Amino acid sequence: MDTSQRNINDLPSPKGQPIVGHLLQFNSEAKHTVLENWVKEVGDVFRINMLGKPFLVSANPDINLEILKSRPDKFQRFFKINEILTEMGVVGVFNAEGEQWKQHRELTAEALNVKNVRSFFSTLQMMTERLYGRWCAFAKAKKEIDVQKEMVRYTVDITTSIAFGYDVNTLEKEGDVIQDHMEKIFPMINSRITAPIPIWRLIKSKKDKELDVALKAIEDLVHQFIEEAKARLHDNSELQENPTNFLEALLVEQKKNPDFTDQEVFGNVFTILLAGEDTTSNSISWTLFYLAQHPEVYQKVREEAQQVFGSTRCATSHEQVAELKYTEAVCMEAMRLKPVTPNLYMQAKEDVVIQDLAIPKGTTIMMQNKVGQTDEAHFTDADQFIPERWIANGCPHHTAHSPQMMRAFGAGPRFCPGRNLAIQEMKMAISMICKNFDLELAVKPEEVKEIFTFTMFPEGLVVKLGGV
Ligand code: HEM
Secondary structure: OOOOEHHHHHHOOOOOOOOEOOOHHHOOOHHHHHHHHHHHHHHHHHEEOOEEEEEEEEEOOHHHHHHHHHHOOOOOHHHHHHHHHHHHOOOOOOOHHHHHHHHHHHHHHHOOHHHHHHOOOOHHHHHHHHHHHHHHHHHOOOOEEEEEHHHHHHOOOOOHHHOOOOOOOOOOOOOOOOHHHHHHHHHHHHHHHOOOOOHHHHHHHHHHHHHHHHHHHHHHHHHHHHHHHHHHHHOOOHHHHOOOOHHHHHHHHHHHOOOHHHHHHHHHHHHHHHHHOOOHHHHHHHHHHHHHHHHHHHHHHHHHHHHHHHHEEEEEEHHHHHHHHHHHHHHHHHHHHHOOOEEEEEOOOOOEEEEEEOOOEOOOEEEEHHHHHHHOOOOOOOOOOOOHHOOOOOOOOOOOOHHHHOOOOOOOHHOOOHHHHHHHHHHOOOOOOOOEEEEOOOOOOHHOEEEEEOOEEEOOOOEEEEEE
16 A cells, blocks of 8 residues: 555544444434534544444545545445345335446436426425415414424325325325335334344344334335336327326336336335435425524515515416525525435445545445535535525625535435425425415424434424414
């Protein structure tokens, strides 16, 4: 090795414990906060170990960007992500690697391209109208609401409709099973990926058994949708030309490529449900968390919506959503301060040197991506919620502004293919809420906790609504 290079053993390490190393400290509900605190303690690149196994932790934006861009050849997602999801019967674009990933990625990116997102508009409008109706009832009843749970309903309805054209309608009906099942799956993926020993393979706890039931129920349902969609497509050449949802698009592709199995179709539909729901609902929730504390920003979003929609309750065209520039700035600012995927786990596929750091093949890298987004060097008054910084010439005082530091949607070839759809959903919900309701926190801001279960969500974000 070149002597000017640093190797992982040369890196600093936060204080750990004998034998277990950093395992117990890391084994917390707020893993992202543990990593953030370690960055404060020892700097932006360091090592930790769990039961003797070393891990590289990087909050350095340049190193992280290089890693993200060097996929799929030099780096891949942490191998356990694929292992755990495959064990759960899910092989889709998020966990596939190599040639399989390329195939899945092409199909997914195609199904979520700008043209298709435009065609999803009527679904988004219908769900936003439903959210309006639901919240009107809450406002009338003066009922306090848990924002995060509400927003999950909104994104579940949108995502299931876009994924397989099925209207679960959790916004208007109570007790939908899909949502109950999906809620069990996310935290289990997170805890299994970071578990030092796969105990569930030997003894199943109550939660493991519940997970099996949830997975089986979702799998049965999706396979039922697959059969129904195949029957629809069978004699309908128009539908084969213009599939109306993600599942139909995948099945059309499957006809051209019989190697693409039903299990892979299932895996990718399931992946869209997993990747598209909590990420978006949590991002909307955090945006509302800041809006509730910044009445002047709330008012500006409302005025923009009034100007763009006129007398309607929510946006009535894709073009109107595109006009909501200030609302988009508000969403970006909330995602800067509260990225719902603050950590990404990667693995080196070969020996790699980045800057002066030698990363041996097989090394697991825990990326902490929030640090760059909230660093004073990149964003003036970095800890403050100032949406104006995202508007060209919007805030002359905030001179440091480095949008390229944003990693809320990842970076490189595996950058989130759902970004356009997610931003569209966020803008639709936020503009409708600000236009039609007054919103006030029913708890103190410090009582709202960051909980990390694969994505990071606000626990205890309760608000009171007023109508306008
Ligand atoms: C605000 C909402 C969202 C956030 C913050 C978010 C964030 C992310 C991040 C950080 C990644 C990893 C990127 C990387 O490795 O570089 C990712 C991947 C992915 N996201 Fe999103 N996402 C959101 C919404 C969505 C939506 C709505 C969909 C689809 C309906 C979606 C589908 C995916 C898929 C399929 C991947 C895997 C891509 C691959 O591995 O090639 N996401 N997302």
